[in-house]
Amino acid sequence: MGTRTAQFLVRELENRFVPAVRNCAGISELKKVHAHVVKLSLSQSNFVITKMLDCCDKFGDVNYATLLFEQIVEPNVFSYNAIIRTLTHNQEHYLAIRVFKRILMREERFSDKVPIFPNEFTFPFVIKSCSVLLWRCLGEEIHGQVWKFGLKSNSVTENALIDMYTKFGDLRNAHKVFEEMTEPDAVSWNGLIFGYARLGQMESARVLFDEMPCRTIVSWTAMITGYCRIGCYGDALDIFRRMQMVGIEPDEVSVIAVLPACAQLGALEVGKWIHMYSGRNGFLQNTGVCNTLVEMYAKCGCIDEAMSLFDQMVEKDVISWSTMIGGLANHGKAHASIELFQKMQKAKVTPNGITFLGVLSACTHAGLWNEGLKYFDVLRVEYHIAPEIEHYGCLVDLLGRSGQLEQALDAISKMPMKPDSRIWNSLLSSCRIHRNLEIAVVAMEHLLEQEPEESGNYVLLANIYAELGKWESVSNVRKLIRSKGIKKTPGCSMIEVENVVQEFVSGDDSKPFSRDVFWTLEVLVLHQTRTNDLMEDVIEDASQF
DNA sequence: CTAGGGTTAG
Numbered sequence: 001m002g003t004r005t006a007q008f009l010v011r012e013l014e015n016r017f018v019p020a021v022r023n024c025a026g027i028s029e030l031k032k033v034h035a036h037v038v039k040l041s042l043s044q045s046n047f048v049i050t051k052m053l054d055c056c057d058k059f060g061d062v063n064y065a066t067l068l069f070e071q072i073v074e075p076n077v078f079s080y081n082a083i084i085r086t087l088t089h090n091q092e093h094y095l096a097i098r099v100f101k102r103i104l105m106r107e108e109r110f111s112d113k114v115p116i117f118p119n120e121f122t123f124p125f126v127i128k129s130c131s132v133l134l135w136r137c138l139g140e141e142i143h144g145q146v147w148k149f150g151l152k153s154n155s156v157t158e159n160a161l162i163d164m165y166t167k168f169g170d171l172r173n174a175h176k177v178f179e180e181m182t183e184p185d186a187v188s189w190n191g192l193i194f195g196y197a198r199l200g201q202m203e204s205a206r207v208l209f210d211e212m213p214c215r216t217i218v219s220w221t222a223m224i225t226g227y228c229r230i231g232c233y234g235d236a237l238d239i240f241r242r243m244q245m246v247g248i249e250p251d252e253v254s255v256i257a258v259l260p261a262c263a264q265l266g267a268l269e270v271g272k273w274i275h276m277y278s279g280r281n282g283f284l285q286n287t288g289v290c291n292t293l294v295e296m297y298a299k300c301g302c303i304d305e306a307m308s309l310f311d312q313m314v315e316k317d318v319i320s321w322s323t324m325i326g327g328l329a330n331h332g333k334a335h336a337s338i339e340l341f342q343k344m345q346k347a348k349v350t351p352n353g354i355t356f357l358g359v360l361s362a363c364t365h366a367g368l369w370n371e372g373l374k375y376f377d378v379l380r381v382e383y384h385i386a387p388e389i390e391h392y393g394c395l396v397d398l399l400g401r402s403g404q405l406e407q408a409l410d411a412i413s414k415m416p417m418k419p420d421s422r423i424w425n426s427l428l429s430s431c432r433i434h435r436n437l438e439i440a441v442v443a444m445e446h447l448l449e450q451e452p453e454e455s456g457n458y459v460l461l462a463n464i465y466a467e468l469g470k471w472e473s474v475s476n477v478r479k480l481i482r483s484k485g486i487k488k489t490p491g492c493s494m495i496e497v498e499n500v501v502q503e504f505v506s507g508d509d510s511k512p513f514s515r516d517v518f519w520t521l522e523v524l525v526l527h528q529t530r531t532n533d534l535m536e537d538v539i540e541d542a543s544q545f
Numbered sequence: 546c547t548a549g550g551g552t553t554a555g
Contacts, residue, residue: 018546047546054547081547124549156549163550187550194551221551256552292553323554357555390555 013040014047021051027061034068046076053082062090074113077103081121093129097138100126104145120151124160131164139164152180159187166195186214190222197226202235217243221254224261233261237270250277252286259292263299271296275309284312291319298327321349326358334366353385360394369402389417396423400430405439421450425460432464440464455481 017037024030030052042048049068056065069075069083080103087096103118118126123146130139143161151157158181165174174195178188189212196205205226209219220243227236240258244250250258255274262271275293283289290313297306310316310324321344328337341359344351351359356379363372376395379385387395392415399408408427412419424447431440440461447457458481465473 014546050546078547085547121548128549154548159549185550190550197551216550218551223551225551251551253552260553288553290553295554317553319554321554326554352554354555361555388555 010045011047014042014045017042017048018051021048021055024055027056027059027064030055030059030064044072044074046072046074046079050078050082053079053086057082057086057089060090062087062092062095066095075116077116077119077122080116081119081125084122084125088125088129091132093132096125096129097133097135117149118145119149120154120157123149123151123154123157127157127160127164131160131167134168136168136170139168153182155181155183155185155188159185159191162188162191162195166191166198169195169199171195171199186212186216186219189214190216190218193219194222194226197222197229200226200230202226202230202232217248217251217254220248221257224254224257228257228260228264231264233264236261237265237267250274252283252289255283256288256292259296263292263296266300268300268302271300285314287313287315287317287320291317291323294320294327295323298323298330301331303327303331303333316347316349318349318352318355321347321351322355322358325355325362329358329362329365332365334362334368337362338366338368338371351379351383353379353388353391356385357390357394360391360398364394364397364401367401369398372398389415389420389423392417392419393422393426396426397430400427401433403430403434405431405434405436409439409442419446421447421454424450425457428460428464432460432467435468437464437468452484 017033020033020036021030024033034052037043037045037048037052049072052068053065056062056068065083065086069079072079075083080099084096084099087093087099100118100122103116103122106113106116123142127139127142130142146152146157146161158177161177162174165171165177171192174192178184178192181188189208193205193208193212196202196208202223205223209215209223212219220239223239224236227233227239236258240250240254240261243254255278259271259274261267262274271293274296278284278289278293290309294306294310297303297309306324306327310320313320321340325337325340325344328334328340337358341351341355344355356375359375360372363369363375372394376387376391376398379391380387392411395411396408399405399411405427408430412423412427415423424443428440428443428447431437431443444457444461451457458477462474462477465471465477
């Protein structure tokens with residue numbers, strides 16, 4: 001039998017494994033196929049191993065992939081690429097780069113062997129891993145390798161470089177790669193747009209967006225995300241509408257991107273339309289779409305609608321549970337929120353730090369101090385979550401509101417991070433409830449040190465003095481505000497009324513119904529005689545109109 | 546035999 005015939009037969013044998021590996025429904029099935037591969041002496045076949053590595057990639061089993069790869073004595077560029085791809089796709093970025101380095105080392109150390117050069121299928125993943133790790137000097141080194149291996153005009157590689165530099169916040173080099181491209185495609189433009197969006201520089205993003213010749217749905221979505229990131233939700237909605245006007249049908253990702261804007265603006269009608277649209281197009285199978293819809297309904301005040309959508313979801317992840325738990329807590333339904341958390345544990349979904357923020361705030365709102373303190377321990381001891389500053393905020397809230405002000409102060413001093421203004425604010429308002437001037441002064445000192453320009457802090461201090469009947473101190477604080485020339489930052493909120501999103505800025509009388517609003521507010525205030533001090537300024541403002 | 550971009554909870 002000639003060599004050519006033998007090669008043909010081996011190839012034939014290898015090909016038979018392609019459908020077998022492709023049809024594997026999980027890693028255990030792949031292991032069975034692997035057993036056959038070994039039995040037929042094909043465990044060194046780069047072709048078959050590459051197919052199996054792709055399968056590991058699909059099911060996210062990095063360990064098995066590593067095992068498969070490490071037993072090949074002579075990997076070729078296909079198997080190297082497959083293992084790097086698997087590692088990058090499964091967030092093992094450091095390992096991906098280690099394997100890449102092995103290709104380069106091999107070239108130096110085994111010059112007698114068949115050389116292996118990284119190619120256009122290697123670099124996009126290596127560059128991606130490098131950008132996730134934010135490893136700048138390595139990124140520049142790899143950029144050099146791209147030149148060395150003659151890939152500086154491969155568009156996928158160049159686009160990966162653009163993406164990498166924008167992730168580093170290095171728009172200069174991103175532009176440089178872009179300008180050197182012979183024909184930048186949509187991905188290249190989108191890379192730059194997203195780079196500016198990430199930095200919150202939406203004017204620059206907008207210039208590129210208007211200028212680019214080949215806008216895709218990804219470009220529109222990048223703009224929506226960017227506007228949401230800097231809080232320009234109205235602009236995000238505008239872009240979404242314009243996208244539809246030019247005839248682009250929203251997909252799952254763009255729906256997920258625009259719904260937070262609806263939630264923040266209270267644009268319920270748009271949100272409802274997206275819900276219907278998602279139903280028509282089968283998007284409700286997508287957990288992310290449902291998660292953002294639940295969030296939107298909760299933020300727009302439709303907690304029952306949020307709950308029924310949550311109940312109907314085909315698959316709930318940790319975000320779904322956290323959103324619903326937090327939504328219930330924000331609606332004052334503390335017991336329902338805590339119950340749902342217990343259901344989540346029964347459903348064997350592991351909560352994370354954000355889940356506990358919802359639970360803790362529910363406990364605070366319901367006055368379940370001890371329950372809340374218990375959960376603070378549960379998150380640390382049972383789930384090994386390192387509390388972040390927001391969790392300490394909840395802890396200070398729980399201790400403070402239950403009147404344990406010394407313990408709250410003690411907890412703050414034991415925080416592993418520097419307490420910020422929100423922490424001191426929380427303590428301060430607890431001092432006000434429990435009329436503790438001593439600790440209030442401590443909190444106030446820290447607060448004014450951090451935010452000397454924030455007028456609200458002085459108002460809060462004045463209110464505490466007022467509640468304690470120290471009228472002289474009250475007028476001293478007011479004088480202080482005036483002498484420092486501190487301006488009040490106007491409060492602002494938005495709500496949808498008859499399909500139009502209305503923005504309210506405190507003290508603003510330009511709306512046709514401002515009079516009614518202020519009048520209603522006054523009625524409400526009259527019912528709140530105990531908090532007269534706090535509302536004093538509001539009434540003062542209102543009476544001008 | 547293989548490749549790249551946009552997405553959700555505080």
